[in-house]
Amino acid sequence: MQSSAIREILKITQRPDVISFAGGLPAPDLFPMEDVRRAADAALTRYGAAALQYSTTEGHPPLREWIAAQAGIPAGNVQIVTGSQQGLDLLGKLLIGEGDVVLVEAPTYLGALQSFQPYLPQYVEMPTDGGGIDVEALEGILKAQQAAGRPARLLYAIPNFQNPTGRTLSLERRERLVELTAEYGVLLLEDDPYGQLRFTGEALPSLYELGLRRSGDVDRNHVIYSSSFSKTLVPGLRDAWVQAAAPIISKLIQAKQGADLHTPTLNQMIVTELLPILPAQIERVRAAYGERARLMVTAIREHLPPEAEFTEPQGGMFLWITLPERLDTEALLPGAVERRVAYVPGRPFFALGGGHSTMRLSYSNASPAQIAAGMAALGETVRGALEE
Amino acid sequence: MQSSAIREILKITQRPDVISFAGGLPAPDLFPMEDVRRAADAALTRYGAAALQYSTTEGHPPLREWIAAQAGIPAGNVQIVTGSQQGLDLLGKLLIGEGDVVLVEAPTYLGALQSFQPYLPQYVEMPTDGGGIDVEALEGILKAQQAAGRPARLLYAIPNFQNPTGRTLSLERRERLVELTAEYGVLLLEDDPYGQLRFTGEALPSLYELGLRRSGDVDRNHVIYSSSFSKTLVPGLRDAWVQAAAPIISKLIQAKQGADLHTPTLNQMIVTELLPILPAQIERVRAAYGERARLMVTAIREHLPPEAEFTEPQGGMFLWITLPERLDTEALLPGAVERRVAYVPGRPFFALGGGHSTMRLSYSNASPAQIAAGMAALGETVRGALEE
Structure with missing residues (x-):
């Protein structure tokens, strides 16, 4: 899995029928689309052809x-x-x-x-x-x-x-x-x-x-x-x-x-034009991710068995679940995807192997409804495996 | 020179007082600025947030x-x-x-x-x-x-x-x-x-x-x-x-x-939006570079001594001059820059050394007036060195 893991993850996240906590994708609903449009326009006006030329x-x-x-x-x-x-x-x-x-x-x-x-x-x-x-x-x-x-x-x-x-x-x-x-x-x-x-x-x-x-x-x-x-x-x-x-x-x-x-060149200039809106944009992203993280933590408490350990992040996009040793998150993944939820098995994140019972979830790019439904499906998957 | 040659060349070309045939820069006066502006806008409209998201x-x-x-x-x-x-x-x-x-x-x-x-x-x-x-x-x-x-x-x-x-x-x-x-x-x-x-x-x-x-x-x-x-x-x-x-x-x-x-992502989408204008754009660039190449070849015949050998390109952006063996184009460069013209000495283009009497000229990003004045200055530089 290791060598092409990110790529395969990006592919799973493109299937519309799966609630994916697998990607590391920032929330596109928070992208400052009109600001980027204006910034591209402003950069082309401000710098002219230099915006499209080779640069240092x-x-x-x-x-x-x-x-x-x-x-x-x-x-x-x-x-x-x-x-x-x-x-x-x-x-x-x-x-x-x-x-x-x-x-x-x-x-x-x-x-x-x-x-x-x-x-x-x-x-x-x-x-x-x-x-x-x-x-x-x-x-x-x-x-x-x-x-x-x-x-x-x-x-x-x-x-x-x-x-x-x-x-x-x-x-x-x-x-x-x-x-x-x-x-x-x-x-x-x-x-x-x-x-x-x-x-x-x-x-x-x-x-x-x-x-x-x-x-x-x-x-x-x-x-x-x-x-x-x-x-x-x-x-x-x-x-x-x-x-x-x-x-x-x-x-x-x-x-x-x-x-x-x-x-x-143009991309660097677009980002430069966007610097004035960066503080407000960061506030928006922080507030949204904070809310999504809290919802996911609540859903874990509701749906996952108490043996599942997890992190409560103070920021960022990810949390980490450690299941009981006898479960293998790679083996569980097909069953989860059948229930239309995806995560990343933890194993590829270990340079020297191990971590077979761990998984990474991303909440950044999920709506409240997706978090509720996806975590319920994940809970079913894990509880089902524990009962086997 | 080898390791940072391109970078140094890009720097010389930014000095406004020097006529530079040194860069490998496409002509910015031919950039389809308004088409790029429209293409960026169209890509953002067509793809929405996907234009700014991670992609495959x-x-x-x-x-x-x-x-x-x-x-x-x-x-x-x-x-x-x-x-x-x-x-x-x-x-x-x-x-x-x-x-x-x-x-x-x-x-x-x-x-x-x-x-x-x-x-x-x-x-x-x-x-x-x-x-x-x-x-x-x-x-x-x-x-x-x-x-x-x-x-x-x-x-x-x-x-x-x-x-x-x-x-x-x-x-x-x-x-x-x-x-x-x-x-x-x-x-x-x-x-x-x-x-x-x-x-x-x-x-x-x-x-x-x-x-x-x-x-x-x-x-x-x-x-x-x-x-x-x-x-x-x-x-x-x-x-x-x-x-x-x-x-x-x-x-x-x-x-x-x-x-x-x-x-x-956005850049690939901009280029895709520009594909319909590509044939006409290529025609513009071909016509302009063809004219500039012809002017430079004419100016070489006029200003450089007959011992200077040169290529007559059928396309692209560059031509190559080989001066008599006893001249060293790296040694000549400071004198040329004093006369406000720049080229690239040929030596760095040889993996195993040699080429001390060669130089690369680019005509792509030069006006007729710059070609005339720059080649006259280069001719003076070379003739002066031959007379020493």
């Missing part, structure tokens, strides 16, 4: 400058990429040599594993609990890898409303994670597509921000930050960015040049 | 189908990519292992060398003359590589109005090239961004078409074809495609998924 690899200057200002860093430390996925791919290409030890959460974002795979890393999994990465266990792993002469090269983490689990790393763990990786000389790649979409609890500093405080120098920060406009505005424009120290950005520019010369 | 990795179905119909092949043999550059990068990733022998023209497209480089090929150069690849010399190379136990894996060629030379491969050479590569088990990657932009002479069949005739089976064609809407419509949308046998396409889909999930 680094990205559209006003967009880089805005991102940099938000982060309080120079624009030179920002690289625009064609979706976060491209950032992960290029960073994999730059940072991972064959056999390099890459630490990943268990479970982690499937698309990152797919991006890194061509560069042949040796994955080492970090144990996680309801609070995300177990940093004490991590210290043991870092020590052991160093002692074995195979020190970790890169640590990949999603601290906010993680994909697939919806879990959030506490401030204390963030500080420890940044400290430990710095101490052991491990590059820390922070993937943060959902950070803006918090609907409950207090915002926490990014690992990047903590790394910056620690190093005191934007060009000596060992944390690399990746984020995107896909989840806050719209995904189909494929506009995202990477923040990093100058030596990494300068290699990233070269890698990006070989990969696609530059991110589409 | 393979590409927008109507666009794939149109491309496939033009080539007389099934849509399943077409993969949409984010600019030709991405196609080259992904094909490099799939097809080139460390140390694999890759045959390239001398000179060849610099961006292809940059795309392939991360996969650590061993380049072997094919000698060229005014008619492109010397196929008799190629046969000797293929034999020698095979005898040495290092058979070539991939041959990269630009048969139409090559970048950087503007040369076109004859039908006879095309047939021999397809035959030889098939015979020696070498994959043939045909890069054809300019093929539609022929302004003189007769259109010749693509290598892909000849490969298809030879194999009689779209899924056993050893020729892989890459082309783009960048030179016919506009480059800033980054819409291009690859045609290949199913086993290659299926790996390409996986590689693309890891690289950027999919090409921006």
Whole structure:
């Protein structure tokens, strides 16, 4: 399943007769359609032919400058990429040599594993609990890898409303994670597509921000930050960015040049035109996803057996269910789809296997009626399997 | 220079006081601005939120189908990519292992060398003359590589109005090239961004078409074809495609998924909306580039010393000048820029070095007045150097 999982998921979500909690799709009913239409028109008027011409690899200057200002860093430390996925791919290409030890959460974002795979890393999994990465266990792993002469090269983490689990790393763990990786000389790649979409609890500093405080120098920060406009505005424009120290950005520019010369010019300009509406748009998405998450949590309590454990996300698009060990969520999927509900079995999110009784559900792109009907169908599926 | 050459070139072309023949920029004065504006609007209306949502990795179905119909092949043999550059990068990733022998023209497209480089090929150069690849010399190379136990894996060629030379491969050479590569088990990657932009002479069949005739089976064609809407419509949308046998396409889909999930959705829909105006647009571009090429050839005859050899392109955007051996075009460039004209020194286009006395000129994005003034300045530069 691993290699083509995302693709197959995107296909299932296109079947209109299935209520799909499988996709990682932002809600299209929240897309600011008329704003995008006006933004495209405005960009073509403002920039004329330059909006459709080749442009610089680094990205559209006003967009880089805005991102940099938000982060309080120079624009030179920002690289625009064609979706976060491209950032992960290029960073994999730059940072991972064959056999390099890459630490990943268990479970982690499937698309990152797919991006890194061509560069042949040796994955080492970090144990996680309801609070995300177990940093004490991590210290043991870092020590052991160093002692074995195979020190970790890169640590990949999603601290906010993680994909697939919806879990959030506490401030204390963030500080420890940044400290430990710095101490052991491990590059820390922070993937943060959902950070803006918090609907409950207090915002926490990014690992990047903590790394910056620690190093005191934007060009000596060992944390690399990746984020995107896909989840806050719209995904189909494929506009995202990477923040990093100058030596990494300068290699990233070269890698990006070989990969696609530059991110589409018009798309960067459209996003730039949309920046004034971004705060209100984020509020709309937060409110809607918060409501959908609450409905799904309520429906889980109503329909799933009490043995099913689940996360209550503070933001983002996903939650994670762990069924009793004797159930296999891949085996259950055909029965669920027969009942017209779909989820993603958890197994592909584990770099080294396992997770057979877990599943990821996305509530972002589901109406209240779909959540009620879909979770009832899922409950039937699970209860039926438990009774067998 | 090699690694950041394109980027630096793009920067020089942005200086308004320099007449630049250096860029490979299509003429923005020919961009169908109002058609693009209407197409963006129409795509948003026709597809609604789907125009801004994630979409399938393979590409927008109507666009794939149109491309496939033009080539007389099934849509399943077409993969949409984010600019030709991405196609080259992904094909490099799939097809080139460390140390694999890759045959390239001398000179060849610099961006292809940059795309392939991360996969650590061993380049072997094919000698060229005014008619492109010397196929008799190629046969000797293929034999020698095979005898040495290092058979070539991939041959990269630009048969139409090559970048950087503007040369076109004859039908006879095309047939021999397809035959030889098939015979020696070498994959043939045909890069054809300019093929539609022929302004003189007769259109010749693509290598892909000849490969298809030879194999009689779209899924056993050893020729892989890459082309783009960048030179016919506009480059800033980054819409291009690859045609290949199913086993290659299926790996390409996986590689693309890891690289950027999919090409921006809206952009593919905009291009699809523009397909009805494409024939008229191609006619406009052909007529304009044909006129500009003729003016530049005339200006070369007028201003450059008779020792300067040059190509007379039948299409595309480039021509190639070879100065007497004792001149070095990298050394001449600062003097040329002082006289407010820019070109690209030829050296970076050679995978294995050489070409110190060559230069690439692009006429696509230059007015008659710029061609006259720029070529006079270039003539002064060259004549001055010859007199030293």
